[in-house]
Each structure stands twice: as C-alpha cells, then as structure tokens.
Amino acid sequence: MEKPRVRFAPSPTGYLHVGGLRTALYNYLFAKKNGGIFYLRIEDTDRKRYVEGSVEKLIHSLDWAGLKYDEGVYQTAEIKDDKIKVIGSPNYPGIIEVGNFGPYIQSERLDLYKKYAQELVEKGHAYYCFCEPERLEKLREEQTAQKQAPMYDRYCLRNLDQEEINKNLKSNCSHTIRLRVPRDERIEFEDMIRGKVSIDSNTIDDQVLMKSDGFPTYHLASVVDDHLMGTTHVIRGEEWLPSTPKHILLYRAFSWDVPEFAHLPLLLNPDKTKLSKRQGDVAVEDYVKNGYLKEAIINFVALLGWHPGEGETQEIFSLDELEKIFDIKKVHKAGAVFDLKKLDWINAQYIKKLSLEELLEKTRPFFEQKDFYIDATADKKTDEYLKKVLRIEHERLSKLSEVGESNKFFFQNILYDKNLLRWKEMADEDLESSLEKSRSVLENISDWNLDTLTRSLMEAAGDKKGDFLWPLRAALTGEQKSPSPMEVAWVLGKKESVKRIKEALGKI
C-alpha cells in the first residue's frame, strides 16, 4: 500500500465523544501501521449546532489521548519545516492550521464548495431548488401517509426552465442545490470491513448539497475535502454507511478517484441502542474527570470492535503496541456494548503499573476535591504521608477518583464503636488485654517500618490472630473493612496509632 492519508473530521458540537475517540484512534492506528498521514479537519458546516469552545476541547482531548496528528488544526504546534504552510484561523481566534492542504476548517472553505457545486450544476449532476421548507414538509407528510419513502419530487428539476431559474437567482430567491441522482442504477462499493455493499439508486433522495445559507451539507463538503486533501481511506462510523452511495455518486460526477471506505461498528448502550448521553457518560472529558487513565480508555476502546485475532489472549495493549499490530481487516461488523466493568478492570491494571510518584501526581487533584482531605491537618497533606496512603491503596484502586474514599480514617478522627472492637464473642477483659498488648508492642517498636511492624504484630498475635488483630484494626480504623492493622499503623505513625488505641481502650 502506498502512503495512505486518513483523517478524523469531527463537528464542533461540544466535546469529544468516546465513539469519536475510537474513530480517531482507528484512523491514527491505520496511518501509523501503514506509514501514512493522519490529519484533523473540523466540520463546522452546521452553524446551529456549533458550541463555543468545542474546537479547543476537541484538540485538547486528542492531545490528552496522545493521538498526534500530522496536519490540521492546533492550538500550539512546533513547525520544523518551513515548507509547511501555517495560518491562523480567521474564524477561531487562537487556533492555527498547519499543513499544505488547508484550510482545515470547513467554514473557511466556503468558496471552494460553491465553486464545485456550480460545476456540478453546469455538468447537469445537480440543480437549483427553490422549494420552501413548508412545501417540502407537506410533501414528506403526504408520502409518509401513503407509506412511501419520503423523497424530493424533483419539482424544481422538472418544472423550471433556465429563464425562470436565472430570474429566481437574480432576485436572490432563497435556494438550495440538489444532487441529481441517476435512476435505475445499482451503486456498489467494497467496504474494507463489510465487503460488498449495494444499493438501488432509486431509493436515494436528491440530497441537498448546498444549503440556502450558503453552507454546504456534510455530503458535499466531505467529498470535496477528502478529494482535495488527498484522503485515500475514509474510516468513519457506521451511521454513514447508508449515505456512502451518495458520496460515490459525487466522486463520479466530478470524475475523481473514489477512496476506500471502512465503516466502523457502533458503540452501544447496555440496551444495545447507539451510545447516548442519557444512559451514561459519553464525553472523553467525563471519563478523565471520573478517574480513568488515558492508557486504559485507549486500550478499552481499541478492543471494542477490534481484536488482534487467533491465538492472541493478551488484553492489555499500549498505544505503541497497538500501532504495530492494528489491522483494520480485523474490525468487526457488529456493534459493541460499552461495558464500564471491563473499563474499570483495565483501568486498575494501568494504575498498578504506576510508580508511587506518578500515582501521587495523578491523584493529587482528586485528593484536593475531597472533604476529608480538605479538612485534614497539615501533617496529613504532605507528599510523604500521601505516598504512604497511596502505597496501601495502590492495588485497591480501580479509578483515581476513588482515592482515600474507603480509608478516610487516614485523614480524619474516627468514631469508636465498642462492639466493632470485639472479635466474635470476646469478653471485655480479653478485649482490653488484647488492645493493651497492641499498645505496648507498638510503643516499643523503634524502627517504624512495614516489615518490623508486620513481624512484631504477627509475633504478638501468636495463633489467636483474630483476637489480636481484629480489635487493633478496628481501633485504628473504626471500620468493618480496611487494610491490615500493620499497614494502617505504618501510615498513621506511632504517636497517632497509640493515641487511637488508648481512645479505644477508654470505651471499654
């Protein structure tokens, strides 16, 4: 395969969707695997749906995920080669466009679309339509009532002569340009994932190409851009499959080479409908906020709809590894349910790989949001202390956001419940002597580290471990469930541990 050029072309309607992330990832991997170019284009042809700040968010999320693109839209970029064109976006302050196929923002390419739409009209592949939305609406209603597929009836194609069209145009009559879809033809193409796809041209509507506001629709804009920007492979979501024949018709009308297509299976809600906001988080930034690592999200999303194939049982893959083994032919056809449980597990795997320093760095923002942390005394906010907590929690964490949540006793005073201290049917005297013993053992430890603590306490416990360890643990934590007493004591330090034992003793 010669050097492919692929793109990710989101619309700035708010944020990066996890489905979009996967589309971007597959494009990225395809480019990397085949030594090609991956570029980012912004498809902002619908002004009604534009959300302020989304372009920045899109760029930021892609950057966060580590999906570096070679051309397109950036906030900051390092340009080493002075042959590469760089412009500041006229429409988006602070955004720059880097690459020789720009502009990469569709709202900045309006003249281009207009020119190509006119070319289509001249060649007879498209025509002006002056129908008002009300007429179209009524037509659609009638057709639906008669159980027909709603389709434009070609009123303007059939009834308007050139003179009338010119007159309308001259008087600035609101109009669109529609694709003239040929009749009685079978449009076929070979999808890289699905194989041969075939559709009867009679079922294809005369799609609007240019809207009355002077903006192109997706169909025209993406075809023109994909051609002009040298796109060799169009890898996008399955929702585009039904409109691909229209795009093929467009390429043909222009006499342009048709790129290869790959339509990715959808990401699904647990009820198998298309993944939606209503049923959970869909924005990549939400997952970040919830304590997921980028490596985990990438890894998880890569495996939704793709698998390296026979004999491979590895489940944890880094981006580097994915770049080497990705094969678009192995992408599935069926949609995949987005299963949070598996994501959590993958996330836990990546958390375990983190060093204590890295873990501290990544969890600090989460600590700082927690009440128990905010209210804690200064000695419990030091890096040293936090690292001790983290050392204990490391293997218990499946999300960064859970940090400290189940071990708040590390940061705050606890409430003692006498009955919690008691192991099984223990008598008061035994409880008391057990805790006294703990106190003296701890007080006599001079070398306060986990090994010494473990050795001393296990030795003191003898063969009645429950009688000794349970009351100690309960006194230290005030909880039914917690890490072991040696771990807790180690984090808390001698002074605090002894203090808590004394307080527990006072309750008996």
Add this chain to the structure above:
RNA sequence: GCCGCCAUCGUCUAGCCCGGUCCAGGACGCCAGGUUUUCAUCCUGGAAAUCAGGGGUUCGAAUCCCCUUGGCGGUACCA
C-alpha cells in the same frame, strides 16, 4: 413504511474467508475455595453460548447457500 447493515456465554470477544483438531477457547463480571484477622490484591476451581430460528449442501457445518425472526442504523437546507 422504505432502504441498508448486523446476529458465538450477561458483556467484550477467538474460531467463520480455507467445513472435521469446537459436545465452542480467552477476558470482564458472578459464585466457591485458598493465600498470616476483615477488605483488596493474587492463586485455584465453577456456573455461564442447543454458535438467533428453520431449511438445504455435505460422510461431516458455528464455519458454505437460502429463508425467517430479531436488533440496530439511515431515511433533514444535522453531522
């Protein structure tokens, strides 16, 4: 309604192209047991898919063909 795509454990999936080695393998989750008290980690084991249903081809089908059903997507001057 019309058009299109899809269909293996609850979920992600291997196997399907090149029929037998698959009374279907792995992972997540779940259950049980073990690992220096509880939790977590880790280890071991288990339940879990008549391969959507039916018909065909074949000595033999999860794998090839046809039909049915179901699900999803599209059907906009949204992408």
